[in-house]
Amino acid sequence: MTDDAATTEATTEERPGPSEVLRVEHIGMRFGGLTALRDVNLHLDQGEVLGLIGDNGAGKSTLMKILCGFQQPTSGRITLYGDEVHLRSVEHARSLGIDIVYQDLALVNQLSVYHNMFLNREVVRWPFLSNRTMRKRAREALDSIGVQIDSVDTEVAKLSGGQRQAIAVARSVFSDTRVLLLDEPLAAMGAKEGRLILDLVEDLKARGNVSMIIIAHNYGQVMGVCDRVNLLQNGAITFDRRTEDTSLEELTDLVVSEYRRRINGRDDTNSG
Amino acid sequence: MSDTRTAPETVPAAPPPPGLGRRVGAGFLRMREASILAVAIILVVYFWANTADFLETSNLVTVSHYTAPIAILAVGEVFLLISGEIDLSVGWMYTFAPFVMYFAVENGGFPPILGIIAALLVSALVGFINGTVTVRLGVPAFVTTLGMLFALEGITLITSGSFPKEIPASAAGGLQTVLGHQDWSEIIWAGVVVAVFYLVLTRMRWGLYTFAVGGNLLGATESGIKVARVKIGNFMICSTLGGFTGILEAFRIDSIDPAAGGETVMFYAVAAAVIGGTALAGGVGTVLGAFLGAVVLGILQDGFNLLGVSANTYYLILGIAVLVAMIANVYLARLRRTGRI
Numbered sequence: 375m376t377d378d379a380a381t382t383e384a385t386t387e388e389r390p391g392p393s394e395v396l397r398v399e400h401i402g403m404r405f406g407g408l409t410a411l412r413d414v415n416l417h418l419d420q421g422e423v424l425g426l427i428g429d430n431g432a433g434k435s436t437l438m439k440i441l442c443g444f445q446q447p448t449s450g451r452i453t454l455y456g457d458e459v460h461l462r463s464v465e466h467a468r469s470l471g472i473d474i475v476y477q478d479l480a481l482v483n484q485l486s487v488y489h490n491m492f493l494n495r496e497v498v499r500w501p502f503l504s505n506r507t508m509r510k511r512a513r514e515a516l517d518s519i520g521v522q523i524d525s526v527d528t529e530v531a532k533l534s535g536g537q538r539q540a541i542a543v544a545r546s547v548f549s550d551t552r553v554l555l556l557d558e559p560l561a562a563m564g565a566k567e568g569r570l571i572l573d574l575v576e577d578l579k580a581r582g583n584v585s586m587i588i589i590a591h592n593y594g595q596v597m598g599v600c601d602r603v604n605l606l607q608n609g610a611i612t613f614d615r616r617t618e619d620t621s622l623e624e625l626t627d628l629v630v631s632e633y634r635r636r637i638n639g640r641d642d643t644n645s646g
Numbered sequence: 647m648s649d650t651r652t653a654p655e656t657v658p659a660a661p662p663p664p665g666l667g668r669r670v671g672a673g674f675l676r677m678r679e680a681s682i683l684a685v686a687i688i689l690v691v692y693f694w695a696n697t698a699d700f701l702e703t704s705n706l707v708t709v710s711h712y713t714a715p716i717a718i719l720a721v722g723e724v725f726l727l728i729s730g731e732i733d734l735s736v737g738w739m740y741t742f743a744p745f746v747m748y749f750a751v752e753n754g755g756f757p758p759i760l761g762i763i764a765a766l767l768v769s770a771l772v773g774f775i776n777g778t779v780t781v782r783l784g785v786p787a788f789v790t791t792l793g794m795l796f797a798l799e800g801i802t803l804i805t806s807g808s809f810p811k812e813i814p815a816s817a818a819g820g821l822q823t824v825l826g827h828q829d830w831s832e833i834i835w836a837g838v839v840v841a842v843f844y845l846v847l848t849r850m851r852w853g854l855y856t857f858a859v860g861g862n863l864l865g866a867t868e869s870g871i872k873v874a875r876v877k878i879g880n881f882m883i884c885s886t887l888g889g890f891t892g893i894l895e896a897f898r899i900d901s902i903d904p905a906a907g908g909e910t911v912m913f914y915a916v917a918a919a920v921i922g923g924t925a926l927a928g929g930v931g932t933v934l935g936a937f938l939g940a941v942v943l944g945i946l947q948d949g950f951n952l953l954g955v956s957a958n959t960y961y962l963i964l965g966i967a968v969l970v971a972m973i974a975n976v977y978l979a980r981l982r983r984t985g986r987i
Contacts, residue, residue, distance in 0.1 A: 464870030480865035484929040
């Protein structure tokens, strides 16, 4: 829980800090002839919110899928609290405390709020589901993070976009998640709903026991809650800076120049 | 803490409390099985009033014989339809399974109980093939099981030589009585199957996953659910129930008949499921509704017989019933989604 990470964070350090939760080293991912990730190095400290930005096709979603155990990288290593881990499956990653909220939220419209929150982590008193326990815990989890939903029996189809997102976040939080991955949490969301989610993130951050990586296209919206920003370009992290040491303009320049370089085949970094 | 922020659009604001009548009415509509139960009751009253002996025991036995096989098959189709698939071949599984039992006993020298188990295992294997081809190779279930339908038809006709077989002598007696021959045996089995699978669908993990894969396949996958396993499992359940129904029916009519079952009984089962509120699009359906759908079909078939109405009229009514049920389901689903009931 020391704060030294905050002062020495400008570059990726080799030595794991005392408060380091997650470290990714030289992760590569190939699909046949296609290289999605070349060489990704990043780290996440206790209670930190890391913004992961990058243009379409930079590999953000692939990296998230590796970190949540959905896919296995072709090379590189991942350490959790200093121990190397091989994330074999979503369940395995979850059992280690890593969970993800997908961009599409992975909610089933036809099921109730509480069944969605407990999907694939049901409470079972063999052979039956403990619906009462799940209902109660879902209610408590939603109350504790201040999400207002009339009834946890409501079908998810009836909820607003913000409420759906909140449920997707809440379901990770109430199981002992230590690393929470948020994939485009503000995608297709109105300003008010987006605020609801950002408040939720800040709430979790204030509690300090969950560390988060937020993928954001529209990084302007999430900069406020991020402690640090990493830029993913062409399958590698090319920029790692504390939020207060960078600016929206700088990030935009970086993303746009990379884009220009790609379409023009020349470096335009200073033209913006 | 909970009131520091409000969800931007809360669940539709509670309307002014309606009168008791409307509340009961809405509660009734909210129960997916309610409308079909009402139809069943109306039909019973109608046939009771218009025929001399609808409620006679002997006639109720006849109704149960119409209802039971459709009900068991419909349970299997409900699981498949909810998970977003369908099995068209189950009617021919029904026809073929008793022959498997027959050959196992008469040619293989199996004791009858093992012959039945062999038939059920073959049924499960057919379901496994249906499911594997559909899920792993990406062939639409409609096509996979259409192919299986014709394949099973061919195998049945080839192996049986298109002639009925007798129930093996070693199976006659107690076993045959329990497994379909006694008047009420088949409907009791249907009741057991409905009860068990009702619990599986509504109270167990398997049921939850069945809804999840049918409601949001990608989401279920991302949640870590083994979606292929769930779908293939449901194909196996459907096919096995088909084989089981065929064996019960063979024992009931005391003959293993290549002309029994087939597409007709499969379509009845799908009709019962749909009338009972199961959507073909996946994610929605109930076992109880399918059972009630089968009851309605059984009552209609029997009642028209008693009234002396021709079978042709029955088909017309069945067609209208399926369409009305489907339209009502779509409409009710919309009302539910918008929170109006």
